[in-house]
Amino acid sequence: MRLLVACADRPGIVAAVSRFLLEAGANIIHSDQHSTDPWGGEFFLRMEFALPPGVDPDALRAAFARGVAEPFVMDWSLWDVQRRKRVAILVSKYDHGLQELLWRWRRAELHADVVLVASNHDELRADVENLGVAYHHVPVAPDAKPQAEQRLLELLGAAQPDLVVLARYMQILSGDFLDRVGAPVINIHHSFLPAFAGAGPYEQAKARGVKLIGATAHYVTEELDAGPIIEQDVIRVSHRDDAAAMARRGADIERAVLARAVAWHCEDRVLRHGSTTVVF
Template structure:
């Protein structure tokens, strides 16, 4: 018997003829939603790779669904339109569809603290972020060198205390020209106005250096030390006009003691901030987060 080299196993979609798609669904819960979505995908020639669902209450609650599937490129032309007519209208579904082969384009806003920014750049370079960092903008010039060393454009947009609208207008000009899918605040120490958020028109994720709702606003580590807490944490949330009140995506904590100074709390907290922030950004990039009022469903 002559030994022959093993042939690679080629699965459907490996030949470049298929795209991986993600479908997110939110609607009033009622029987038949999963069956209708699955049947539509089957009839469309799709192959379901992953399916996650959650109901807040099976009798009168809200229903959430995330499906990941492959679909031939030549079957995508009117897929969204057909799904809207055949399924979404029938079940009063709010939904979105995303091509997983197209990374989301991200803009990072940052001030002087570099730990969250550098962590995002590192994960992006490794291919772990799930998105593409298109630009970094800052109200300070301090972090230009590491950002440009990573091959990312850096924009210095100063914020004058007596003319903040001018800075926001300049930011909107930069961000609007970049064809973005999301903006993340990697310790950007400026409050964004409701007008700015409305005109921006894409989701914004912030990292706050406390376990919200505790110690919202400025100086949370100093206030945590004064209060004598035994746990400190970080919170990643979507930004709304109300400061630190947006829907929470991810949180984590670390134990501390009376021996830890405010400076030590800040140092320990930076590690938690990095991890929590990167998880939230990655989960959003992978379409795992659905907003439901003031909270989120994360698959």
């Protein structure tokens, strides 16, 4: 089981959690914690533990809520590690992020199941369906975006994902979609934003003599590209790299950063805290 906790920091939190698990017969395997300030700050905890045979996880949740979570006013979740998270992927034409996630999933390096891929283009259908994953083509006409989002919501509602990943899905999702999707959404983009916003960011970067390019994975909020950041990385480039070479290097960074962010989320290593995150 994995336990995530966020609450106001005060003495006794770790003792209360540990005592509860001891009395339940659990064995703590991993434990990480962080406080923004020991006096008046926010406290975060990620703990993995094993339960003895015969312990009902639902009964454990109810007892933890009454005996620990309520007295400490915790935001918390308890996840059974035997249940793999269900991941849905939205993609357009760039396939590097999608292919990386599918590759890691096939190699059992992603503790999750890819339950569907949806795209506003049909070019990647064969690549996805050859792996036995459902592929849905949902075109987005300029004058019919609400209808396309409604279709996506229907598909996602049927698949019931625990996470939605935008693997270079080149459409801006509305606030209504994000309110109704029922799962966290992770996006990947190049780190030039907002300095090189709009079309042709690598061409703009080349023209300005950029020496570092990178990528950022973040949770999606209604404010464009402003959600809590999960992971970032960079790579050096030089005057010898043209815009195409920068784009290739950028794709390499994007695929790695996205894969790490998705893996960490699926392993319950990321706790959101306002506009930022704590990543254990």
